[in-house]
Amino acid sequence: MPKTRYSTQRATSSMSASKKQKTTPSLYELLCVRSKYEVDEAAVIQAAQQKLDDDDRIYQFWYPSFKERRRSFLGQALELGLGIDVIKALVSPFAIRQKDHNGCTALHRACQGEASSEVLTTVLDAWPDAAKHLDYDKKTPLHYLCQNRYASFETLTVVLDALPDAAF
Numbered sequence: 001m002p003k004t005r006y007s008t009q010r011a012t013s014s015m016s017a018s019k020k021q022k023t024t025p026s027l028y029e030l031l032c033v034r035s036k037y038e039v040d041e042a043a044v045i046q047a048a049q050q051k052l053d054d055d056d057r058i059y060q061f062w063y064p065s066f067k068e069r070r071r072s073f074l075g076q077a078l079e080l081g082l083g084i085d086v087i088k089a090l091v092s093p094f095a096i097r098q099k100d101h102n103g104c105t106a107l108h109r110a111c112q113g114e115a116s117s118e119v120l121t122t123v124l125d126a127w128p129d130a131a132k133h134l135d136y137d138k139k140t141p142l143h144y145l146c147q148n149r150y151a152s153f154e155t156l157t158v159v160l161d162a163l164p165d166a167a168f
Helices: 002-020 027-031 041-049 073-080 084-090 093-097 106-112 117-126 128-132 141-147 153-162
Strands: 059-061 069-071
Touching: 027 041, 027 073, 041 084, 069 073, 073 084, 073 093, 073 106, 084 117, 093 117, 106 117, 106 128, 106 141, 106 153, 117 128, 117 153, 128 141, 128 153, 141 153
Parallel strands: none
Antiparallel strands: 059 069
């Protein structure tokens, strides 16, 4: 009987020890939120710098629109409107070229949201031809930017410089 009690206590104490250990949340856990105000950007950057094998996978995100959305971590960060440091940490050759459920690239998502000209420049530097790509509705990122009420002249200039023929 005492042996059983000891092993039970040992199992209990090892469980409480494992509960006490702080595990680092995954990029998915950090980015599956409703708004950018719920994101710990420093933790996202730290997790992205670890460059885990699942960086370049596509995930099902339910937030921020409550509809299931297939996208990369970079696409989710752009959708949430996260800062330039997070975007730089998440840019990868795979993620920058990945299309989401609507055929939108990372540049489409950046142009659709409240992205700064610095974010647009970062995305275009990683993949200059992104400005030419069409989504499933045959729209370029410039179409999204022109429909965006938050777009500034500066952001419009960044995209037009990447695709000068689009102005004519």
